[in-house]
Amino acid sequence: MASIVDDSVSSAYKTYQTFNIIWADSTVNANDHAEVQHEIRTLLNNLIKFDQSNQCKDYIECSSVNTRFFVILSGRFAREIIADLQKLRQVSAMFIYCMDQRANLSLAQQNSKV
Secondary structure: OHHHHHHHHHHHHHHHHOEEEEEEOOOOOOHHHHHHHHHHHHHOOOEEEEOOHHHHHHHHHHOOOOOEEEEEEOHHHHHHHHHHHHOOOOEEEEEEOOOOHHHHHHHHHHOOOO
């Protein structure tokens, strides 16, 4: 019985490790985000950061269709690339990380992956 549990845990761990988290924000490297990024890295090692929206989009588009991304976008970057990311198979889900919820509410309502 213990081997089944071990196999299940191992399988679940491998599944989590196949997910990549992308954080796209012009201030992604600011000290303000260091604690949140540290917390993310305690769950998953695969945190990829971009400070330009077009680089983020290009990276995902060039990735294998079997790769899965959870994308964290600033409000500004969301307005720039969310429609393109919504269409990509590689993107499983998106989160808009912005204090102005009202400004981004329509983006969340219009895109099923948000």
